[in-house]
Amino acid sequence: MTDPILDIRGLEKTYKGGVTALDGVDLTIRRGEIFALLGPNGAGKTTLIGAVCGMVNPTGGRIEAFGLDIAKQWKSVRRRIGLVPQELSFDMFDKVHRQVRYSRGMFGCPPNEARIEEVLRSLSLWDKRNTEIRALSGGMKRRVMIAKALAHDPELLFLDEPTAGVDVELRRDMWRQIDMLRERGVTIVLTTHYIEEAEEMADRVGVINKGRILLVDGKDAIMAKLGRTEAHFTLDPPLDRLPAFTKNYPVHLEGGGTRLVYRGGDGTGKGKRDVAELAQAMTRANVGFVGLDTRESTLEDIFVDLLEHRKEAR
Numbered sequence: 001m002t003d004p005i006l007d008i009r010g011l012e013k014t015y016k017g018g019v020t021a022l023d024g025v026d027l028t029i030r031r032g033e034i035f036a037l038l039g040p041n042g043a044g045k046t047t048l049i050g051a052v053c054g055m056v057n058p059t060g061g062r063i064e065a066f067g068l069d070i071a072k073q074w075k076s077v078r079r080r081i082g083l084v085p086q087e088l089s090f091d092m093f094d095k096v097h098r099q100v101r102y103s104r105g106m107f108g109c110p111p112n113e114a115r116i117e118e119v120l121r122s123l124s125l126w127d128k129r130n131t132e133i134r135a136l137s138g139g140m141k142r143r144v145m146i147a148k149a150l151a152h153d154p155e156l157l158f159l160d161e162p163t164a165g166v167d168v169e170l171r172r173d174m175w176r177q178i179d180m181l182r183e184r185g186v187t188i189v190l191t192t193h194y195i196e197e198a199e200e201m202a203d204r205v206g207v208i209n210k211g212r213i214l215l216v217d218g219k220d221a222i223m224a225k226l227g228r229t230e231a232h233f234t235l236d237p238p239l240d241r242l243p244a245f246t247k248n249y250p251v252h253l254e255g256g257g258t259r260l261v262y263r264g265g266d267g268t269g270k271g272k273r274d275v276a277e278l279a280q281a282m283t284r285a286n287v288g289f290v291g292l293d294t295r296e297s298t299l300e301d302i303f304v305d306l307l308e309h310r311k312e313a314r
């Protein structure tokens with residue numbers, strides 16, 4: 001494995017009320033990657049980030065960041081980590097520039113006006129530097145949160161739902177921003193409900209549910225392993241049974257024989273090839289079809305399948 005920047009072993013957190021938010025989490029983050037942590041509400045994403053960033057006291061397990069045990073070398077670890085939390089938190093009456101500069105100072109970094117300017121410019125906040133935060137739009141406030149997290153040049157950045165509640169344009173802006181950070185060598189862990197975000201940005205994806213990691217893999221590997229093709233042939237006239245030539249394909253009839261549905265493949269193109277073969281075979285056998293819709297499964301389908309499957313397995 002390439003140089004881990006973060007290594008989490010057997011991490012547990014049971015809150016005082018008795019809720020177990022983390023139930024033996026093992027997770028390794030590689031230096032320089034973008035890692036997306038996906039999971040439904042209450043899965044434990046924020047608790048996991050909180051444990052690494054010092055807001056949550058784990059009840060078991062171990063976290064190493066930059067090769068250091070964070071329980072023992074907390075101070076030197078913390079200054080190398082940035083966090084953009086889910087909730088906006090700042091002095092609303094303060095001005096943008098001052099808040100960001102202050103954040104840098106909080107981590108014991110010497111003042112560096114050039115760096116602050118660079119951060120503000122990269123987030124299109126330079127023109128707003130003298131604006132009071134309360135006068136900014138929600139999306140702009142979110143950018144200030146990111147600027148604050150970047151002001152001390154962290155090597156490892158956590159973004160907890162960075163684009164929750166922002167419009168599509170701003171979301172794309174943020175994706176670009178995250179890409180730029182990756183180019184600078186910053187390792188990024190983001191949590192999201194937006195599967196398209198993971199699909200667009202991440203090198204690897206982890207799925208967490210009920211405090212347990214269900215799956216961690218490269219995004220492309222997940223698609224190849226769990227991806228599926230779905231095709232609907234609209235039949236005219238309808239069929240009352242499947243033709244013999246379909247017996248080696250994962251197909252069935254729906255809609256009282258008006259649709260022949262294929263669900264299969266493996267995300268490597270096999271599904272598309274099967275569907276093309278089926279279409280040719282149907283034409284040869286004079287099975288009439290007047291429409292064909294195909295689609296490849298998205299990470300979202302895979303994610304839903306995975307959670308459903310776990311429910312059944314229980």
Ligand SMILES: Nc1ncnc2c1ncn2[C@@H]1O[C@H](COP(=O)(O)OP(=O)(O)OP(=O)(O)O)[C@@H](O)[C@H]1O
Nearest residue numbers: 015017019021039040041042043044045046047048
């Ligand atoms: N301070 C707390 N005290 C008690 N229980 C908590 C606390 N914080 C979180 N929990 C519980 O721990 C579980 C995990 O919560 P967490 O916020 O980590 O999930 P999440 O995956 O980040 O969810 P979301 O996507 O909704 O933000 C939930 O059942 C939540 O109610």
